[in-house]
Amino acid sequence: MKKAWLIMIAGLIATGCSSSSQPECIYNCTPTYPNNGNNNHGGGINTGNMTNEQAIKALMAYLATQAKKQWGDDEFLQAGKHRYVKYFDGYRTRAHIDFDSGKIYVSTVAQYAPEATLKKAIEETLLMPADPSQVDLFSDKSIPLNGKPFLLGQVKDHDNQDIQWPWRAGRFADYLIENKLRTKPLKRGTAYYVEIDMVSDHLEQREYQYADLIKRASRQYGISEDLIYAVVKTESSFNPFAVSHAGAYGLMQVIPKTAGADVFKLVKNKPGIPTKDYLFDPANNIDTGTAYLHILQTRYLRDVRNPTTKHYSMISAYNSGTGGVLSTFDSDRQRAMDKLNQLQPNQAYWALTNKHPKLEARRYLEKVLNFQKEFQSL
Structure with missing residues (x-):
């Protein structure tokens, strides 16, 4: 040789x-x-x-x-x-x-x-x-x-x-x-x-690395562990080096100027936006991504009355923003919220996976929910 x-x-x-x-x-x-x-x-x-x-x-x-x-x-x-x-x-x-x-x-x-x-x-x-x-x-x-x-x-x-x-x-x-x-x-x-x-079981091996961080974020922000795991798997397959052309970083693919800025302002009471290095840190990334889910649940989508419909909406909004979710139902935000609240959860799910303006967002909700079921059974 x-x-x-x-x-x-x-x-x-x-x-x-x-x-x-x-x-x-x-x-x-x-x-x-x-x-x-x-x-x-x-x-x-x-x-x-x-x-x-x-x-x-x-x-x-x-x-x-x-x-x-x-x-x-x-x-x-x-x-x-x-x-x-x-x-x-x-x-x-x-x-x-x-x-x-x-x-x-x-x-x-x-x-x-x-x-x-x-x-x-x-x-x-x-x-x-x-x-x-x-x-x-x-x-x-x-x-x-x-x-x-x-x-x-x-x-x-x-x-x-x-x-x-x-x-x-x-x-x-x-x-x-x-x-x-x-x-x-x-x-x-x-x-x-x-x-x-x-x-x-390489995926499970990576999951284990972040179990404590996910448990901590879940307790702090009131977001279920299985949902956090499902979002991480969908966003990055537990790849802490994940990047995208949209400027998203890390395990939960946090974008500094949107989700990151909201978390700094509304949760951390910090000025500015998180840096790339800040978000590449797994602890910071999971904390920030979970805090953003908390913001969606308790602030931007707080008027969604049915808890299951709210769950579907916040998952979709994590990918495409609250505006994307509401525009699925009406161009006027208040009318959109009213229409959303008139629907049964299965009807809201159908609309978000068939009528959302972005094809990626339609698939995203389906993927996260399927992964969430996997983690619930563990």
Whole structure:
């Protein structure tokens, strides 16, 4: 195997590398930044004068530009609500976790020493900390390996053991490269990658990590635990690194300028809006998301008389806002509330899942309620 790699690397160097006599950086290179700004997240992009939505779009756009230079448009991947994607090494290497399918892919298009590059990326992925603030999704910065690994219990090595320490992660990486390495031809060369299966109950393993936080928020705001669990599963599949183009962050996909601002003003008595780093913290995120459900229940939708109808309405409003819920019934808010109160819960449910102005919101209510039933049966 080693001999084959030496032959492969020699061929790659001859055909694919730069004409420079200096080999390209293998790993832990100086991070690639667009400018010399002082922002610690997103490669130094100056987002100080942008709204949150503008800032997240700018960060994602910059990352996309850099990654596409290495991977091309067809193979580009970006982090999302149910998908973790982290680039390294001048954007030539990436880790991709699909939380819905329970698969981890670590890949590189590096032309110099891809084996060593892959090993380092596998180790960083397996040992990345549970604290999302330590992981910059918007640049190619390395991940500091400290604290309890986020994937602990969600992945087993080839000896069916948990992976908590660097020596075990390195050993497993060697095994994967020796036995599971795959290649894929790309328009710009060859990608080298390994695929790692997560354990069958990986979702439950992530749920356990946040059980205490959910219980605390439930007691504080009077929102049932099963509803909080259902919202988190719908929004992120318990992915604390979740981001969206709308500028939502974390487990419950809180948008700072809407739900976040309301919670700061109406519950926390704080000025301004929560920051990205604040919302990437799982404790803050679950607290803020649950507090917003409390606001919907006790303030914005307090005039909904039937408790079941109110429950349906607040779930729908978490996704699309109170205005979206009321516009399902009438363009005038007061008339809409009156019409809503005249309906039976099953009629309100039908309207919200068939007549809501946004298709996503129609499906959202159905998903959350189905997940809520699952958590109620546990």
